Amino acid sequence: MTDPNPKIAFRNVSKSFGEGDKSFVALRDLTLDIADGEIVTVVGPSGCGKSTAMNIVAGLTGVTSGECLVNGKAVNGPGPDRGVIFQQYALFPWLTVIKNVEFGLKLQGMGREQRRERALHYLDLVGLKDFAEAYPKTLSGGMKQRCAIARAYAVNPSVLLMDEPFGALDALTRVKLQDQLLDTWSKDKRTVMFITHDVDEAVYIAHRVIVLAARPGRLQEIINVDLPFPRNEEIRLSPEFTEIRNNVWRAVYDRSQQAA
Template identity: 50%
Template sequence: MTQTASLSPLASATGTTPARTFPKLKVEDVSKSYGEGDKRVTIVDKVNFSLADNEFVALVGTSGCGKSTVLSIVAGLTEGYEGVVLVDDRQVVGPGVDRGMIFQSYSLMPWLTALGNVEFALEAVGVPRKERRERAMETLALVGLDRFADRFPAQLSGGMKQRVAIARALSYRPKMLLMDEPFGALDALTKRHLHEQLTAIWEKHRLTVLFVTHDVEEAIFLSDRVLIMSTMPGRIKHVVDVKLPRPRNGEMISGPEFAAYQKEILSSIREETLKLARLDGSAP
């Protein structure tokens, strides 16, 4: 990778973005099972959905419904599944720099500074030495951490560590961010701040995001659509279009429209919780 690319979508030579005839991401009839014979368990079954270019979509559901499994398949980290995953109409056959992955655990190398962690990721994808520092500083500035570039992970708060992880994922210019409960371990105030920062980055640079979370409020605040998964096995059971205006702010959370979305999604998830309770005999 020898060219510096913008974080913003690439435009054509005429200055306009070419029309797309296919979704950014398409997940088609994806199923994944574990075990053999009588012990074989289907985690997800015939999962179908797509994401448009620049769309922010959250995937929610009960614990164990297969949200993270679907995300891992899209990331190219899980093999042995049925179905097809396409990014820009090309089949996913493994991990790639077109998809940036962010986990709940920060996965930072403690012996490297914030800058060093981002530079290491750039080195791994072949960015020349001369370009690495400039791009690493650019993405640290994007998440508000350029002043902390020389700090080691032990010197950073949890929220700052996650921002370094986001900067690292953004540094190699992915077409899509895949986020697996990235703010799940953070306190409420830090989480709220990062929600606003993530939406600001997304609104400015128009990335496509698939975001797995168990936090319904988080899903509504961040997303254009919320996909709700059933369980045993996991399927897409319901889709909620979030029509809240952007840019979004914390005041929206106390509004009636936000509450209506929350009620609809929680009701759908509760149906799955009751289903599980009946299956294990803990409910009438």
């Protein structure tokens, strides 16, 4: 997907950690555009800089050289325009589901009635409205992650950054949450950058799959996912899906072998 005004832009981004003999390059000369409303998944062997790239967009770490832009402005730190969801749910156990979703809205100074209405809207989008008054300890792993997604959406970010959000879940729950994410996206479209090790997941939810090469992390290949939305089980089992998945596997495996 091309866009003259990309939502997210990496411009020759490099990132190093450490100093002297102990330094290593996590990313080298990454140039990439992500369009407004696009879902991009990022895959690659361990150590290829997937999470580092996402953390740069989130403003959680800076670049060593180059520039990362969101809405045409350089990223200099975290901001409410970017919601971040990690593999661990990071819910407050002493707050109910709805209070967890309201938390960011309260920090923004939104009034009680308005933030409750907003929170209920996004809980409804992720299928948790009936659990609004429950505490996180009573929820399954999948429900906790849906709560985290609702909380991220509620503060109205234009960009959603997801780092292995379903990685700790069983296979069936993972598939269900992939469908839930796409359903939520279809109703309230955001730009999504999704980090994963699961190639099937990467293909199923994305417009494009970004394959990074390891040691140091750099752009290896961009694979278009020319499959229609909404996605469903029929698409997941189609020959077209299998062909794209195999292309991604080959790109990741070949690069992993070279890095080994």
